[in-house]
Amino acid sequence: MAFRVINVEGxxxxxxxxxRYTFTDKGLLVVHTGDGRRRVYSPHGxxxxxxxxxPPEGPHGKALP
Numbered sequence: 001m002a003f004r005v006i007n008v009e010g011x012x013x014x015x016x017x018x019x020r021y022t023f024t025d026k027g028l029l030v031v032h033t034g035d036g037r038r039r040v041y042s043p044h045g046x047x048x049x050x051x052x053x054x055p056p057e058g059p060h061g062k063a064l065p
Contacts, residue, residue: 002052
């Protein structure tokens with residue numbers, strides 16, 4: 001699922017469906033990209049993560065159940 005990371009300055013960075021994120025017990029946000037890279041955000045570097053809530057579409061442009 002695509003998502004965006006909004007930083008403390010209010011700027012955002014978008015990530016694709018193949019990318020994933022996790023959190024550590026220390027509050028670090030860890031983004032794993034589809035091409036094998038890893039980006040770590042400190043607890044003071046990011047504000048929130050917003051997931052794409054658009055349902056996936058079927059072959060005829062209709063939302064899948």
